[in-house]
Amino acid sequence: MHRMPVTGGPGGENLLFLTDAQLRKGIEAMFFAYRGFTADPDRILARHGYGRAHHRALHFIDRWPGTTVTNLLAILGVTKQSLNRVLRTLVDDGLVESRVGTRDKRERRLTLTEAGRALEAELSGAQRERMRDAYRRAGPEAVAGFRTVLEAMMDSELLRRFEAAREAAE
Template sequence: MAEGSNSAMGGENLLFLTDEQLRKGIEAMFFAYRGFTADPDRILDAHGYGRAHHRALHFINRTHGTTVNNLLNILGVTKQSLNRVLRTLIEDGLVESRVGRKDRRERNLFLTEKGDTLERALSEAQRERMRAAYRAAGPQAVAGFRLVLEAMMDDEIRRQYLNMRDRRT
């Protein structure tokens, strides 16, 4: 377990956290996010892409055949922003847009073989970092971490996350 990561060892009362304890948690999240995105950022940069491209690839992979509207809902971005990202990914041969079978106005999104290869490289970099952190922290900390993340989500976003988490692809 990482030094200082066990709040009981540090004597912190989890029922009442001081502003200083909360600040430390916020800063830890900022720095952890930097680490979590560092490896994918290097891979994306080599291709001329950014984090928005990564998020789109991740969720297109996670929800094969998702519609553009569903992806908008998942990502919480503007249509204009998503269209820019999707246009690039489609033009570069990473994503395929197919006309919907039930509703021809819908566009269903799928990763191509090239898109799948890039998405796997991005995800593997993050899985390795998460795997190492989870092993270092231990199973109770992992479960607690997930509970904290879920508790930070707004109700609608949590519902969306739980639906996606429970879906098998």
Template sequence: MSDGRARGDSLLFLTDAQLRRGIEAMFFAYRGFTADPDRILDQYEYGRAHHRAIHFINRWPGTTVNNLLAILGVTKQSLNRVLRTLIEDGLVESAIGTRDRRERHLTLTEKGRALEAELSEAQTARMRDAFRRAGPEAVAGFRTVLEEMMDEDLRRLFEGVA
């Protein structure tokens, strides 16, 4: 048995204290992951909901409001408040659907793409540095753990099968 396998096998039997430590690590990692974008968002008086909307509209240009609701898992009222602000501020454009006039298709404007790039660059730099320091095996393991924490419907959204 190799050292890597023995170490991996021992991780299958984590104590409650070790699991709690992992939960705490996720909380603190998330705090660090959101700190840089939060500082940028504060300049615009936006919050994390704005960031998530901008991120996924950029990821899937032309996405519908209903698709964005499914991805973000927020109420229609909450999303409408966020979108209204982003549209009024000239970051998002909303177009009526060609096949279904009830649909609203969302795309970022040039100004919206610039803000999205600034936000994602901050997070990309942090992730790239952490991944580089952790090494390729840790990166693969991290991604596997994150995917295994997702419910099946969320994993499909993550994989782009929305």
């Protein structure tokens, strides 16, 4: 049986170890939470004929206006072919603008158009409301613990990108 040390638990008691059954429950909770987290955006995306890959691209282009295709590839962890398919649709539909880089003509810099910002705001707004409600119900200690767990699950490169995004937002 795999056991993992834990410093705190529900209700404030200290758990020394988590059993495989407890870990399985946590994994299942993540699956169901993700389903809930994506449900509202999925309905919005379906109206436009888009999928979650389009949502992720819109989200990160909004977070880093002028980001390069290369940077977006690294953030999303998808193939160039897959991202190009998504970007082509978003550009053709007038949601994303792709410009040649000023220093390097091989670069393509991405920004959202007004229509792209509006769709991204609708998608993220639905998710913010769900997160806000969950955070309020869970309380500040649970929110801090949740963030700690999520960050601990990221590999070092993803954590570095996440921290850079957080710093840019502050």
